[in-house]
Amino acid sequence: MLWTRCFVIDMKELLSIENLTVAAGSKLLVDQVSFDVPKGKIVAIAGGSGSGKTTIGLSILRLLASPLSIRQGSIFFEGRNLLELSDEEIRRCRGARIGVVFQEPLSAFDPLFTIGRQLDETLVAHTKMSKQERYKKILGILSEVELSNPQRAYESYPHQLSGGMRQRAMVAQAMVCGPSLIIADEPTSSLDVTLQVKIAGILDSLKKKDVSVLLISHDLGMISHVADEVIILCQGKMVEQGPARQVIDSPRHEYTRQLVLATM
Ligand SMILES: Nc1ncnc2c1ncn2[C@@H]1O[C@H](COP(=O)(O)OP(=O)(O)OP(=O)(O)O)[C@@H](O)[C@H]1O
Ligand SMILES: [Mg+2]
Numbered sequence: 001m002l003w004t005r006c007f008v009i010d011m012k013e014l015l016s017i018e019n020l021t022v023a024a025g026s027k028l029l030v031d032q033v034s035f036d037v038p039k040g041k042i043v044a045i046a047g048g049s050g051s052g053k054t055t056i057g058l059s060i061l062r063l064l065a066s067p068l069s070i071r072q073g074s075i076f077f078e079g080r081n082l083l084e085l086s087d088e089e090i091r092r093c094r095g096a097r098i099g100v101v102f103q104e105p106l107s108a109f110d111p112l113f114t115i116g117r118q119l120d121e122t123l124v125a126h127t128k129m130s131k132q133e134r135y136k137k138i139l140g141i142l143s144e145v146e147l148s149n150p151q152r153a154y155e156s157y158p159h160q161l162s163g164g165m166r167q168r169a170m171v172a173q174a175m176v177c178g179p180s181l182i183i184a185d186e187p188t189s190s191l192d193v194t195l196q197v198k199i200a201g202i203l204d205s206l207k208k209k210d211v212s213v214l215l216i217s218h219d220l221g222m223i224s225h226v227a228d229e230v231i232i233l234c235q236g237k238m239v240e241q242g243p244a245r246q247v248i249d250s251p252r253h254e255y256t257r258q259l260v261l262a263t264m
Contacts, residue, residue: 013076014039014180014212015060020073022055022064022236029055029068031236035229037181037212042203044215044223044244046259047233053216056233057183060214061100062090078180096126099174101167103186108170109158115142115169116154119176126177141172145202164195171202175211182206185216200226220263224248232256 015037022030030052037043045053058064060075062082075082078097082090094100102108109118116138123134142150145168158166167187174182184203188196196219203213204226215227223230227244232255240253248264251257 012038014078015214016076018074020056020059020075021071022059022068023071024067029236033238035231035241037214039212040207040210041228042207042213042215042226044217044227044230045233046218046220046223046230048218048259051233052236053233054185057185057214057216060183061094061098095122096177097179097181099179099182101170101174101182101184101187103189109166111158114154115156115158119173122173122176138176141176145172146198164191167191167195167199171199179211181212181214183214188219188222196222218263220248220260232259
């Protein structure tokens, strides 16, 4: 009984970042950042260009490249500190338990292979599904991200899709293995307003499946629309944190006020 209680409490926070500090040489790019992403919630990180948003996302994925390195902190995900996993363990986690949506889907997809084949490769790498099961799963996911002709999207090469369709295919790629967390770094910044609304709707629908999203964005309009919580970052430091609507509608910190004025 006691064990069940502890388990439930632990699992409430899917991702828990404590005192994360990232530096390049003597320069601190992320300074003692702590926050949680609960199960089935959308938590956004907002802040000006260069404030360290992407660096936090890359730290979670353990994809920081030299000269950037994590100086301090812990990143607990599904009960394990990601910073202590072996390279093989983190590779298995990426793509399977943590899906990623990058800003520019053209660079994320290989131009030489169809979207279907690339999604299939992700499933081959992380699951034991049969070819037929994988095909069915991929068509299902492509239609979930509202690609009206999933079969056509499956057979298309990345350049044959429009920017908005590619971005949705990227979300499908992030979702295909059924991750519990999706990190979406500026998923809508290259899209027009209609498509931004569509992507926001897709992110919102993930919550119903108990998937959590770490949304990295400077778009406070979208954040106030879809995110449960927001963290405001200024030069690597958290300056404000709270329910997204509340923080954006009545910011307490001067930097947040300026950000709201500049972006909404
Ligand atoms: N390879 C690197 N070497 C040195 N400094 C770096 C490197 N990569 C990033 N930085 C610095 O780290 C800081 C944070 O960068 P990051 O990309 O995380 O910002 P961001 O908030 O995602 O910005 P944007 O909104 O423009 O995407 C910036 O000051 C940037 O110059
Ligand atoms: Mg960035």
